[in-house]
Amino acid sequence: MSHPILIVEDVSKSYDGFKAISDLNFYLFEGELRTVIGPNGAGKSTFFDLITGRAKPDKGRIEFGASDAPTHDLTGLCEYEINRLGIGRKFQTPSVYVEHTVRDNLVLSLKGPRGVFASLFKRLNSADCDRIDELLKLIRLDGKRDWKAGLLAHGEKQWLEIGMLLAQEPKVLLVDEPAAGMSDEETHRTGELLISLAGKHSIIVIEHDMTFVKQIARDNPVTVLHQGHVLCEGKFEEVQSDPKVREVYLGRGKHGTR
Amino acid sequence: MSSPTAERSFIRSRHVEFAAIAVGLVLLTVIFPVLNAHGLLSDYRINLWGKYLCYALLAISVDLLWGYTGLLSLGQALFFSLGGYMLGMYLMLQIGMLGSYAKAGQNPTGLPDFMVFLGHTFLPPFWRPFHSFGFAALMVFVVPGLLALIFGFLAFRSRIKGVYFSILTQALTYGAALMFFRNDFTMGGNNGFTDFKFILGHSLVEPDTGPATMRGLFVASAVLLFVVVLFCHWLNGTKFGLVRQAIRDGENRVLFSGYATAHFKLFVFVIAACIAAVGGALFVPQAGIINPDQMTPIKSIEAVVWVAVGGRGTLVGPIIGAIGINALRSWATQAYPDSWLIILGALFLIVVLFLPGGIVSLPGKITTWWRGRPKAAAPADSAAAPSPERS
Secondary structure, eight states: OOOEEEEEEEEEEEETTEEEEEEEEEEEETTOEEEEEOOTTSSHHHHHHHHHTSSOOSEEEEEEOOTTSOOEEGGGOOHHHHHHHTEEEEOSSOOOOTTSBHHHHHHHHSSSOOSHHHHHSOOOOHHHHHHHHHHHHHTTOGGGTTSBGGGSOHHHHHHHHHHHHHHTOOSEEEEEOTTTTOOHHHHHHHHHHHHHHBTTBEEEEEOOOHHHHHHHHTTSOEEEEETTEEEEEEOHHHHHHOHHHIIIIITHHHHHHO | OOHHHHHHHHHHHHHHHHHHHHHHHHIIIIIHHHHHHTTSSOHHHHHHHHHHHHHHHHHHHHHHHHTTTOOOOSOHHHHHHHHHHHHHHHHHHHHGGGSHHHHTTOOTTOOOHHHHHTTOOSOOGGGGGGGSHHHHHHHHHHHHHHHHHHHHHHHHHTTOOHHHHHHHHHHHHHHHHHHHHOGGGSSOGGGOEEOOOEETTEESSOTTTHHHHHHHHHHHHHHHHHHHHHHHHHHHHSHHHHHHHHHHHHHHHHHTTTOOHHHHHHHHHHHHHHHHHHHHHHHHHHHSEEOGGGGSHHHHHHHHHHHHHHOTTSSSHHHHHHHHHHHHHHHHHHHSGGGHHHHHHHHHHHHHHHOTTOGGGHHHHHHHHHHHHHHHHOTTOTTTTTHHHHO
8 A cells, every 4th residue: 555645634613513524534545546526515716725734634644755754734834834834725716916927927936935035136047947848838828928817718727727836746636626617628638647647646626527537537446425525436447337426416416307 | 980090099008108218318327417517507406306317216116005006105205204314314424524513513523513502422233334335225125115115015005095105104214203202202303314425535525526426416316216116117018917906906806916015015105215315305406405495295196296197007107296296396386485385285176177187187187188089079071080080
């Protein structure tokens, strides 16, 4: 068994009495590509909020530790500290710096010192520039490097944000609905990109689009969240045929349309 | 839009900006003072423009926070006034035996007049080091900087943002004004400090030597303004500049990219406070007075209007706004004394509604309109339309 890089145990979180996450147990292994699905309100985004420090759990433990580094308790850290450990997050709605050029968006995301004074005297070296060029090609925005990011199409913004995530060279990537607002072809390409990143990075993808889930899940495990806890976990086909899952999620449409 | 054009126009606009700054520097530090020395420019004008330059420093401090970082501070006049008060303490002690009470033989120790009036018999201990210009000059930075550091630390740590931050800064400056209005605060009460005589041994009031001192202060203001503009220009080109603007446009993304946004905001807040304070320190000897009225929230809001009208998020916008509006004010308050506030309000509304980029965006708007005009006027003549763009 490979090393669990992310451990979430007995975690609960409620907002004004509403239990967004209840007694959640979740383990992510190094190099894994995990897909998390679940109906609206299942707690998927809260789950990411808890890992990235945006929200603090009411109870339970969240630990992060690559095999070659000490383990860190994430519940006591704030957003930027967690990010610096190597956990990058892509938001559901693409959040890029709209007034900056595409290239500057990547410059800001490049791995490196993040302090105030370090940023005052930071000069890009040739390795940095090469890395940016490489990323621009990867996200297919090479021709638009000097465009203001605000002028990009929705799908391009999603790609730019994925590029920004990769520039940070995180160990764990948390990707929230990457295919939202993309055409079928763009969605497919996004899926291929994520598959190619697995192994080097450990990835959790939250997604609604079942075609996309099927594409990226392949033989990888899929986790189904329901009412804040794990309903079931397994390969895509197993999950798809699980009666509990059909009941709460996949089957709901069938009952509705009959 | 193609990127080469954008790049070229960007470079051109930077050239224009640099040219404007260079011309301004020569005008302010050489031509105006020389004209004044030869009697071709009145002492009154030099004094007036010297004050405008100090206001420009205040406007830059507002723009650093609001235009570049997205923090609308409604309390920058507090730091301006604090800087002024710090130098004012030195200027008050320079009066010495030339004060009214001392001349009348009622003030043997040369206390500032307001202290004699309030019945003090000795100088409060915290006033004593202000006999030294160096100490006062240091305090011009330290006191406002420290206040900004403490207030900013608390505000940004608690993640106070947007309108809540604006309200808090306004409350801060209002609270400080109330404190300075109190006589037992020994900072001159509601009359503040005035009747200055000397700065660094140079007279501020003598008819023969005073104008030269004022000219010196004018040049000092111009030089400091230039230094601050250069500093801001350098800051814009650093990665820090990129982070700062990213905080303005999407703070969450910055935070989740590993930057401690609170540290960046705190740094900008302290720098802005120091810039405003320098402006205030140069303002006081030229204006000849500093009192708590300068700290009231309305003064800070005025500075925000200058920046909005001039053009926020630009280097020259706040300078144009501060000088332009204050020049307009000194004209309008004489020509139409009753309607100045209406003129100011109308100007602000016009800019907000029709020119959100401020005055500095006007040339670009006119160019765009001019280029677009032939197409709009004669849509059939499409072959002729691209020609102005090629030239």
